[in-house]
Amino acid sequence: MEKSYLNMDLLRFTTAGSVDDGKSTLIGRLLYDSKSIFEDQMEAIQQVSDRKGEEHVNLALLTDGLRDEREQGITIDVAYRYFATPQRKFIIADTPGHIQYTRNMVTGASTANLAIILIDARHGIVEQTKRHSFIASLLGIPHIVYCINKMDLVDYSQEVYNTLVDDLEDFSAKLETKDVRFIPISALKGDNVVHRSEKMGWFEGATLMHTLETVHIASDHNHIDCRFPIQNVIRPQTTEHHDYRGYAGRIAGGVFKKGDAVMVLPSGFTSKIKSIDTFDGEIDEAFAPMSVTMTLEDDIDISRGDMIVRENNKPEVSQDIEAMICWMGDSPLKEKGKYALKHTSKDARCMVKEIKYKVDINTLHRNEADKVISSNDVARVTLRTTSPLFIDQYGRNRNTGSLILIDEATNNTVGAGMII
Amino acid sequence: MGSYNLTHLKELESEAIFVIREVVAQFENPVLLFSGGKDSIVCYHLARKAFYPAKVPFPLMHVDTGHNFPETIQFRDKLIEETGARLIVGSVQQSIDEGKSTEEKGVNASRNKLQTVTLLDAIEANKFDCAMGGARRDEEKARAKERFFSHRDDFGQWDPKNQRPELWNTFNGKKNMGEHFRVFPISNWTEMDIWQYILAEKIDIPSIYFSHTRDCFVRDGVIMGKTDFVETKDTEEVQPMVVRFRTIGDATCTGAVASTAATLEEIIEEVASTRVTERGGRSDDKRSEAAMEDRKKEGYF
Numbered sequence A: 001m002e003k004s005y006l007n008m009d010l011l012r013f014t015t016a017g018s019v020d021d022g023k024s025t026l027i028g029r030l031l032y033d034s035k036s037i038f039e040d041q042m043e044a045i046q047q048v049s050d051r052k053g054e055e056h057v058n059l060a061l062l063t064d065g066l067r068d069e070r071e072q073g074i075t076i077d078v079a080y081r082y083f084a085t086p087q088r089k090f091i092i093a094d095t096p097g098h099i100q101y102t103r104n105m106v107t108g109a110s111t112a113n114l115a116i117i118l119i120d121a122r123h124g125i126v127e128q129t130k131r132h133s134f135i136a137s138l139l140g141i142p143h144i145v146y147c148i149n150k151m152d153l154v155d156y157s158q159e160v161y162n163t164l165v166d167d168l169e170d171f172s173a174k175l176e177t178k179d180v181r182f183i184p185i186s187a188l189k190g191d192n193v194v195h196r197s198e199k200m201g202w203f204e205g206a207t208l209m210h211t212l213e214t215v216h217i218a219s220d221h222n223h224i225d226c227r228f229p230i231q232n233v234i235r236p237q238t239t240e241h242h243d244y245r246g247y248a249g250r251i252a253g254g255v256f257k258k259g260d261a262v263m264v265l266p267s268g269f270t271s272k273i274k275s276i277d278t279f280d281g282e283i284d285e286a287f288a289p290m291s292v293t294m295t296l297e298d299d300i301d302i303s304r305g306d307m308i309v310r311e312n313n314k315p316e317v318s319q320d321i322e323a324m325i326c327w328m329g330d331s332p333l334k335e336k337g338k339y340a341l342k343h344t345s346k347d348a349r350c351m352v353k354e355i356k357y358k359v360d361i362n363t364l365h366r367n368e369a370d371k372v373i374s375s376n377d378v379a380r381v382t383l384r385t386t387s388p389l390f391i392d393q394y395g396r397n398r399n400t401g402s403l404i405l406i407d408e409a410t411n412n413t414v415g416a417g418m419i420i
Numbered sequence B: 001m002g003s004y005n006l007t008h009l010k011e012l013e014s015e016a017i018f019v020i021r022e023v024v025a026q027f028e029n030p031v032l033l034f035s036g037g038k039d040s041i042v043c044y045h046l047a048r049k050a051f052y053p054a055k056v057p058f059p060l061m062h063v064d065t066g067h068n069f070p071e072t073i074q075f076r077d078k079l080i081e082e083t084g085a086r087l088i089v090g091s092v093q094q095s096i097d098e099g100k101s102t103e104e105k106g107v108n109a110s111r112n113k114l115q116t117v118t119l120l121d122a123i124e125a126n127k128f129d130c131a132m133g134g135a136r137r138d139e140e141k142a143r144a145k146e147r148f149f150s151h152r153d154d155f156g157q158w159d160p161k162n163q164r165p166e167l168w169n170t171f172n173g174k175k176n177m178g179e180h181f182r183v184f185p186i187s188n189w190t191e192m193d194i195w196q197y198i199l200a201e202k203i204d205i206p207s208i209y210f211s212h213t214r215d216c217f218v219r220d221g222v223i224m225g226k227t228d229f230v231e232t233k234d235t236e237e238v239q240p241m242v243v244r245f246r247t248i249g250d251a252t253c254t255g256a257v258a259s260t261a262a263t264l265e266e267i268i269e270e271v272a273s274t275r276v277t278e279r280g281g282r283s284d285d286k287r288s289e290a291a292m293e294d295r296k297k298e299g300y301f
């Protein structure tokens, strides 16, 4: 085997669709056709299918994790699946589609490069299609692929497909997402999933697998605004590295080079990058999402939660945060309520100064009268933090533009915030 | 590939290092569970990278069933000595001697399940507030929904229906007194990623991962190494076979595979064409379809 794996990269995607649109079948198909299903897994689901008296091996069973869910026959949490082709490794965040699982979809979407949204060719755009699209857009997923599924049930009709694409184009023009694609498929029969469909010669685009393998993801990270949130301070305190003081973290944006003039927030002290160190030796430059350790020319007091940036390109330093919040707590978001907050490597507390409006995530309609924000709701809020955060707009940087809220009584993560 | 794009191995490495550093920042007394198997060896390698040039700022802990292949223990001790790590051994034998666990009986007796008691005891005795482990989500269905940061109540139990949402790379390690966390830095790696990484990084692993000749017998279709810890039935014929191990666990329930793969390249080629998951060789998971889930709820790794 040639060492193609040394050139593979990594694509994370989510799958969403209404119940019965064929999501599980599609994932099963991707895993099966890319030979990522093992015999013992196949055997196990065969046994279950036999026991339940099902006629075909139910590929959907492959993607059902926990027992309660298996028994109820639905997916309720986010489950992660893996497969690889010689071009890429893929991580699927498989999430349920019901409105009461919006928080799970948001979780799955938070790290995704791409969203697959399934549509039943017979039903067209439904409420869920809009909701899933909105979540993908809200969470800043750079690429959306609409898969028009069950084409076999509409005689592989080009007309049905074209009408649907027209509708989807109208609708998706309202989204933030710029890269939107459409593929007619049959997850059950395999058309245009991994193999090109013979029945749909009229379709000139790429198959789903080819799209997943080739979509350009290098620019999904921000390589412009330099942001390095400090996780830990490395002090070996050995004779060999007596005065070594390194700042460990994962680059959240931009490209840092040895010798660059930098500024440390919140102190505002400036210095130069003396070295960018890794276990494998010094490197000349580092970019998102690399984990490195930096040393600076000057001895400055820096600790976890601080951020190294460029003086001429700073994030906003602010205690007043405007954000869209997806609420995940069991009890509603409280106006004037206090929560713990995490933003990059920084811990703070905040007060919810104002709930501005709730978003109807099926229609994108803003409701300024309804301020009861329960689990799975999305709302626009203003937060006041106890100490300044170093923020960017979420649309510009998903690392420095995101935050989570934590209930101080239960320690549960109760909110996901996208900074505006 | 563009110059500002990482390979999948580099991205997985960076993610794992980030997670390990978060553990050190968010917990007071973490520990890395170290079985001597390839996944925990990779975790330890990543930990060394995360804090270089400083030493790894937490100890390793081996929950030792006492039923080991000797090669594993030799390897473990050599690695510890060469890298200057601190090793804590939690002994299942001792838990049995102290009456905290009861040995299973019969030919299929295994100490795998007993590890849970010893592990939870050792966590309590050492006041660890976070135990990192090398579990991967691709290993088994119940693991597919596991978080990077997995919260455990004060009995060490996992509640799969009440997991904290985990968004972006912002990990919430907040907890009450007496609770602890399990953290899995290589959650997103597959068996293939592990092998490719071991090759790319030239990481040393125990010899039993490579093809060798060993006295074996076959039970329920699984090749088992003959050791002093397993009783063989009369019908089970012990004979030398050319095998290697895909995982290293308790010698009583870890199956080998017939294989001539003697180098990492050959192993990678074999893994690429294999049609059975690595846990397929572990009789502990076969007991019931939801076996892993049950053990995890009780506090298994």
Ligand SMILES: Nc1nc2c(ncn2[C@@H]2O[C@H](COP(=O)(O)OP(=O)(O)O)[C@@H](O)[C@H]2O)c(=O)[nH]1
Residues within 6 Å of the ligand: A017, A018, A019, A020, A021, A022, A023, A024, A025, A026, A060, A149, A150, A151, A152, A153, A185, A186, A187, A188, A189
């Ligand atoms: N005819 C046809 N049926 C499909 C297709 N994809 C899925 N199905 C069927 O639709 C039903 C629901 O599929 P499933 O994958 O369980 O949907 P999920 O609820 O979205 O995961 C099952 O009976 C599938 O066999 C398709 O492309 N064509």
